[in-house]
Amino acid sequence: MNPEDVRLGDWKRILLGSTPAWFIVEVLLRAAVLYLVLLLVLRVLGKRLAGQVTILEMGVMITLGAIVSAPMQTADKGILIGILLLCCTLAFQRGVGAGGVASEKFELATQGDTVMLIKDSVLLLKALHQAGLSRHVIFAALRSKGICHLGEIKRVYLEGSGNYSIVRREVEVAGLCILIDDGGLGIHCPCSKNGYACEHCGWVVDEDRFLAPCPNCRSLQWASAVKG
Template sequence: MKKEAIKLSDIKRILIGEAPFEFLLEVLLRTGIIYCVLLLTVRLLGKRMSGQLTITELAVMILMGAIVSAPMELPERGIMQGFAILILILLLHQGVTWLEVKFKKVELVTQGIPKMLVADGVIQTAVLAHVQISKDQLFAVLRGQAIYNLGKVKRVYLETCGKFTIYKFKASKAGLSVLPPEEGRDNTMQQVKEGNESCSVCGYTREVKEAVASCPNCFNNSWEWAIL
């Protein structure tokens, strides 16, 4: 479109565009057909597409958004092109899934492996940095599971689909508080464990009488009282 043809007073162009008014009815028909085909395609892709998405499934969802827009909106494009591409995406996805089942290396390349973020109440700082998750994000997940200190956490895994899996100790143990700093240490959800302190970076907990100044896990020198 030429620059001279663009006018703010051209309400018809702004609301309807260059296509004739009748094309609006065609858009409704196209959208209905594409919507039904898209539902069928997602159904054939498998139940995981409606749950937690893996990397390959997320890629498929992004592609489908781009695929269906043109056949619905552009008058010079037929909907059969959209059908053909959706079928191709379905075949590609099924092929990759079959390869993942047959060959472990393919699954490792496409999906990756779960990462352990917390082990026995101690944050694995190197892993946390590798997966690009902040300590605040991890603490938010733990608070959502009614966990108020790291001492209660046996393991935290980041699954390949992005979901967190948490295992707890049965008995209460002292550890680093996961509550926001402004919450303070005088609330009813936690109490100070006398004689124990936790590394403020990774949560490693020790007795105060230990002579070593730095944390043996992350070599940090900042400590705070352990919380029950």
């Protein structure tokens, strides 16, 4: 388009572009056909794509959106090319899934591994750093499950899909309180006489050792260990 063809107030160009008005009907037809094919592809891909998805499946979803966009809206793009690309994406995803079933190493390379974030009520700081997560993000996820302190937890895993798997202790121990004292709801953690918890990693020590650095992370910040 030449610069002189761009005029403010040219509503035909703004609303329809350079395509004729009848192309709107063709756009509706293109959208209907590609939508039906896309639904078919998603149905074949399986129910997991509609729920919590892995990195691989998220990539497939973004690819599907990019494929159907141009054939829906561009007059010089045929819809058969879009349908062919949808089928290629379906075959690729199915192939990667079959490769994951055949080889555990291939599955780990394409979908990621499970990472342990909390072990025996103590934060694994190195694992948090590698996963790009902060303590506040983990604490928020735990609070959403009704957990008040780390002493309730045996293990926390970050799955390949991004979900958190939480294994609770059968018998609670003293741990670091993760509740937020907002001064309004009256929510609090009961104090325990079982020592102090490191505010950085949750390591619990006896009362006579809390003035020394944390033996796990060398932090000097302590809080009273709590137990529900």
